[in-house]
Amino acid sequence: MGFSEVDLHLHTTASDGRLTPRQLVQFLARSGVKYAAITDHDTTEGLAEALDEAKRFPGLTVVPGIELSCEGPGREAHLLGLFIDHEDPELQRDLKRLRDGREDRAQRMVEKLGELGFPVTWESVQRIAGDASIGRPHIALALIERGYVTTTNEAFDRFLGNNGPAHVDREKITPEEAVRKVLRHKGVPVLAHPTFSGSLDDLLPAMCSAGLLGMEVFYKGYLPDTVGWLLSLAQRHGLLPCGGSDFHGLPGHGEVDPGTVGPPVGVFKRLERLAADLRARATSPAAATP
Numbered sequence: 001m002g003f004s005e006v007d008l009h010l011h012t013t014a015s016d017g018r019l020t021p022r023q024l025v026q027f028l029a030r031s032g033v034k035y036a037a038i039t040d041h042d043t044t045e046g047l048a049e050a051l052d053e054a055k056r057f058p059g060l061t062v063v064p065g066i067e068l069s070c071e072g073p074g075r076e077a078h079l080l081g082l083f084i085d086h087e088d089p090e091l092q093r094d095l096k097r098l099r100d101g102r103e104d105r106a107q108r109m110v111e112k113l114g115e116l117g118f119p120v121t122w123e124s125v126q127r128i129a130g131d132a133s134i135g136r137p138h139i140a141l142a143l144i145e146r147g148y149v150t151t152t153n154e155a156f157d158r159f160l161g162n163n164g165p166a167h168v169d170r171e172k173i174t175p176e177e178a179v180r181k182v183l184r185h186k187g188v189p190v191l192a193h194p195t196f197s198g199s200l201d202d203l204l205p206a207m208c209s210a211g212l213l214g215m216e217v218f219y220k221g222y223l224p225d226t227v228g229w230l231l232s233l234a235q236r237h238g239l240l241p242c243g244g245s246d247f248h249g250l251p252g253h254g255e256v257d258p259g260t261v262g263p264p265v266g267v268f269k270r271l272e273r274l275a276a277d278l279r280a281r282a283t284s285p286a287a288a289t290p
Helices: 021-031 047-054 089-115 122-129 136-146 152-160 175-184 200-210 224-236 265-283
Strands: 006-010 035-038 061-072 075-082 188-191 214-219 240-244
Touching: 006 021, 006 075, 006 240, 006 265, 021 035, 021 047, 047 061, 061 089, 061 175, 075 175, 075 214, 089 122, 089 136, 089 175, 122 136, 136 152, 175 188, 175 200, 188 200, 188 240, 188 265, 214 224, 224 240, 240 265
Parallel strands: 006 035, 035 061, 188 214, 214 240
Antiparallel strands: 061 075, 075 188
């Protein structure tokens, strides 16, 4: 793999990453990444700390982002919102509802694990998560702690994945609703890791009609043939070819370091212009007219 100065998919301890926002920004600066997006799951709680720390590194631009889970045609899909207006009170109300759903789901998964003969305590999951939005990786780490599995990948394969015996569904929004939500809060909607999202022939037309603007083409583990196919698909649908490492800092989770994968700098510059256009339209007198 080569090196990219751009990484638009990164997680911190605000959700299910293992580095604090401050630590992640320092890691990015040491790694030589110049343009990065913090995209925690269903929360923007880590952004203030990350943006403040980024002021110490003039060569690094950190933009606010988020990753939303949604229910695609027969399969879960994830949407990134890049350059999102993370201080919008309406967005924060929506996110609190989603986080509450994540916590309820996690508690039920812990109960299922106990019924399956692999008990972990809710207290241990809370301790591992700390102040973060609780998600499946925290339960995976609790399973590792108890010695039931050795890696987070094994935890997902055996128990927590979408077809696993401890899996629990939760309330999700549709991909089209997620796209519209990101646009409403002045963010650029980007389909994350599209090969995990089922049939793109079914998914992309509806998302594009709702206003999808980008798709991850560059992603950890994507071979050149996959990148080429996704690039042609992005071009066909008029989507910006985005990407990033999806870095969590988790053991045994197929991790690659930030900067290992990512789009060209020119893509980031185009995203910046798109985001500026969205903000300008949202604040123009015409946009305020019913």
